[in-house]
Amino acid sequence: MFQEIKEKMKQLEARKPFDRDITVDIEALNAVDWAYSCLNLNGSQVTKETVSRIVSGQFVIEATVDEHSLIERHEDTLKESINLLEMDNDLTENVLKRLCSKFMPEGEFEYRRGNPVVFTFGFNPVYSKDIREEVRELFKWLYSDDVSPEINRNEILKAAYLHNRFIEIYPFEEFTEEMASIVTYYYLMQRGYPPFTIRFSQQEYYNSVSAYLKKNDIVSFYNCLERSIYNKIEVLLQMTSPL
DSSP, X not given: OHHHHHHHHHHHHHTOSOOHHHHHHHHHHHHHHHHHHHXXXXXXXXXXXXXXXXXXXXXXXXXXXXXXXXXXXXXXXXXXXXXXXXXXXXXXXXXXXXXXXXXXXXXXXXXXXXXXXXXXXXXXXXXXXGHHHHHHHXXXXXXXXXXXXXXXXXXXXXXXXXXXXXXXXXXXXSOHHHHHHHXXXXXXXXXXXXXXXXXXXXXXXXHHHHHHHHHOOOHXXXXXXXXXXXXXXXXXXXXXXXX
16 A cells, blocks of 8 residues: 555655645644644544644634643644744654654643553553653654664654654653654655544553553554555545546
8 A cells, every 4th residue: 555655655755735724724634644644643632623623723712721722733733743843853852852742732842751551552651761762763763764664664664663653752741652653754744744533542552552562562553554555645636626
C-alpha cells in the first residue's frame, strides 16, 4: 500500500495549485482531522461532527468548555506547525517547546519529574533524569540515515516508530499522548503528507502501542497509519477532481 500512497501523492501534487475555495475546505478538514484524532486517542467522546462545527466557529452546547478549549489549542498547534515547517524546521527539542507552548495550558513546557507506572499502557517509562537526552536522541535518529533500509525508505514506518518511541520516553506528566500525535503529524507534514484521521478506537490504540512497548511489535500501529493516510489522500483526490 505504501507505493500506492506515493503514486496517489504524485497525482495530488500534479493538481496544484488548488482553487481558493478548495484550499479553504482542505485547510478546515485538516484542522478537524488533527484535533479529532488527538482527542479521540486520549479518550474523548467528542464526535468528529462536533469537532467540525467547533472548528467552523460554532459554540456547540453538546461539547464541554474544556473540549472547546482543547480544539482551539489544537488548531493553534497546527498553525504553529505550518509556520515552523515553512521555515524548514526539523523536529528538535526547541521545536517541541514551540509546539507545546501552543498546546499546553498556559504555554507550559516542563518534562515530568516523577517516575510513574503508566497504567494506560502497562509499562515504566525512562527515568525522568534521562528524558531530555532521550528526546534529543529520538529527534536525531529521525533525520539520520543510520537506520535499516526498510525504515529509511518508508517515512510512514519511521513516523510509526517516532510516535511509539515518544510514548516510550513519556516526557510529560500530562498530554504525552497528544504530543506524540502532534510530533508524528509534524514529521509526516514535513514529508508532504496532510493531517489525517487516525482510524483507531481508543482501545485499539492502547493495544497497538502496548504491543510495541512490550514486544517491539510495530505492525498494527503502522498498518493503521498507512490505511489512515491512504483514506485521507483518497478524500483529497475526490475534492480536487476536475469536473
